[in-house]
Amino acid sequence: MAAVDFYFSTLSPFTYLAGRRPWEIAARHRVTLNLKPLDIIALFPRTGGTPPAQRHPARQEYRLIEMQRQAAALGMPINLKPAHWPTNAAPSSYAIIAAQAAGGGDLAQLVTSILSACWAEEKDIADDAVIRGCLDGAGFDPALADSGLLAGAETYAQNLEDAVTAGVFGAPFWVTADGARFWGQDRLADLDAHLAGGQA
Template sequence: MAHIDYYLATISPFTYLAGLELERIAQSHGATITYKPLDIMALFARTGGVAPKDRHPNRMGYRAQELQRAAKKAGVDMNQQPAHFPTNMAPSSYAIIAAQNAGGGDLGKLVHSVLAACWSGEKNVADEGVIKACLEGAGFGAALADTGLLAGAETYARNLEEAVEAGVFGAPFYVVDDGTLFWGHDKLTDLDLHLAGKL
């Protein structure tokens, strides 16, 4: 049975566009997933990337077009200039880590609801109330937003180190336990084919 390490950032528009497709693919192949939220800005700095605010206008212009196309293809609402972007990713990441450790809810739904809160809900995913609502909506206790902060911080930092070591440089990024890497929501079809032994 395959295992996938899913590196994600809770304010990444492309992670939002991935929706719940990874979870569908994993279920169809009997694969397991470990969710690894990380600080995408720190990852960029470590791996030669550039934060959006520092990118050339040409790149940002193309990014805007690509996001618009991808949102239409995915059939989701998306505000390309959300009210709370960028924002502190740590609180929502800690909550996801705590939820994964606790179990009992729908982790994929939690991750997607946090991303949707940012990119279509005009909400600040660093806000405790927003995080608690996402936890409850995915079947987790709201108290997870307040507990396990130390463990969350340690895991969050470790996820960054593990990402760099694994060859990760963006989000969403999928690392299969056979060492195969897939970067971007638009590579999920390739991941599906790989797990099926066709690619």
């Protein structure tokens, strides 16, 4: 089965706004999603970007406007300035990496619940109890939060390198097997159309 690399950050509001749609598109076209959580703050300077806090005030203001606009269009709740953001994205990313390797649960539920915890529920996704709750709710062993940390760290770092090599510069970002790239939750329709054309 063909795979689509799905690069994202568990701190990304626009990945949160993508919801379950990436998995629905993948299922419709019989492709798998290869989840590649990465350090978005480290990605920005590597690819000519700037972290949100360092952007011009006009860009920071428009980012919030766009987040609110997109959330309203999708009917999704969102806290524009979450209590626990930014936080350390590594623990939640390691848990996703471990869950993908272990299998047996609902990865879409895991990823969306972690993002919802940050952007809609005012929870700290670096907190072990929050991560364990998300794992358990998605049908995974909560102990995955504490296992495979070395492998998780190595994969997390490699995902960043893979992203730079693949031309990824933001999140969410999808790269198909034929090299087509799609940036942003508002480009999911384009990804869908690309896959519908028989190209993976």
